């Protein structure tokens with residue numbers, strides 16, 4: 001990269017970088033990544049195991065997926081600030097039972113780069129995408145995603161050794177949307193998963209604002225009172241009348257789903273999981289750039305029963321270290337509600353003085 005030079009001496013405050021990097025998406029919006037600055041240009045990245053979701057069958061691999069999502073976000077944010085985020089990854093498995101609650105997954109060094117004006121503009125636009133991307137759980141318009149957008153997602157996946165697949169087949173889409181809804185019911189019958197979800201649900205706007213994390217009723221497009229009632233009476237979900245009503249409220253938010261996308265490929269250990277997360281975030285940002293929204297159906301992947309139903313329905317090629325590791329609906333919708341993030345300080349481990357002494 002060459003051309004006009006940003007001021008390489010500009011003091012980089014990690015909290016500034018974190019100010020945008022904290023917008024990375026995480027399952028249940030649990031925001032598990034923590035950053036410990038070691039110098040003005042170096043930091044260690046941790047996954048806070050107390051903010052993980054190990055109860056789901058693939059919850060542990062998904063922790064590394066989330067780390068990969070974060071690394072891609074950090075790369076984009078750092079570049080807009082004039083830095084290449086150079087990583088040294090740690091591919092150890094996460095130990096959710098252990099005493100040490102912080103799992104280090106990377107060391108990062110910010111290396112100044114010279115961007116020409118065009119590259120600088122591109123980097124700033126990419127940052128804007130980080131700032132405006134949101135999960136859309138709203139009803140989608142019945143419109144297909146253009147072939148160029150699909151081709152772009154396919155290219156991103158192929159470059160990383162994955163396969164992007166999609167379907168607009170009405171019957172198949174409908175079937176999988178129902179699998180996604182049934183996953184919720186199935187998950188709630190598993191006590192560990194139920195307890196985990198309850199930790200992250202925010203039923204009122206006030207609660208969502210106070211905690212600035214988790215899944216708010218507003219972001220899920222469900223009335224808080226109905227969500228609270230339904231969650232408190234999970235036994236009723238199978239009841240004929242009330243169950244059907246709750247299912248109806250939920251499926252109503254899925255109106256207009258026209259297309260589903262999923263990604264298949266190597267998913268066999270932390271190295272793969274991290275690369276999967278990075279690739280997923282690249283796809284998400286690229287689709288967002290083109291005005292396409294998406295809604296991950298991660299729980300269909302992590303729930304074993306749903307996973308089998310989905311993989312069979314789409315004929316996913318799985319086994320020998322390969323998996324269909326992400327599924328989402330994609331399309332066009334009104335701009336979705338905001339999922340709040342904790343303040344930047346909450347992400348920074350404040351033992352900096354200890355570390356740099």
Ligand SMILES: Cc1cc2nc3c(=O)[nH]c(=O)nc-3n(C[C@H](O)[C@H](O)[C@H](O)COP(=O)(O)O)c2cc1C
Nearest residue numbers: 025026027028029065069134135296297298299339
């Ligand atoms: C790996 C991954 C899996 C996810 N799985 C689901 C899911 O199964 N269902 C869902 O509604 N949202 C899912 N999400 C979306 C998150 O809940 C969402 O990103 C988070 O609440 C923050 O909201 P935002 O994307 O609007 O910033 C997933 C996100 C990621 C990164």
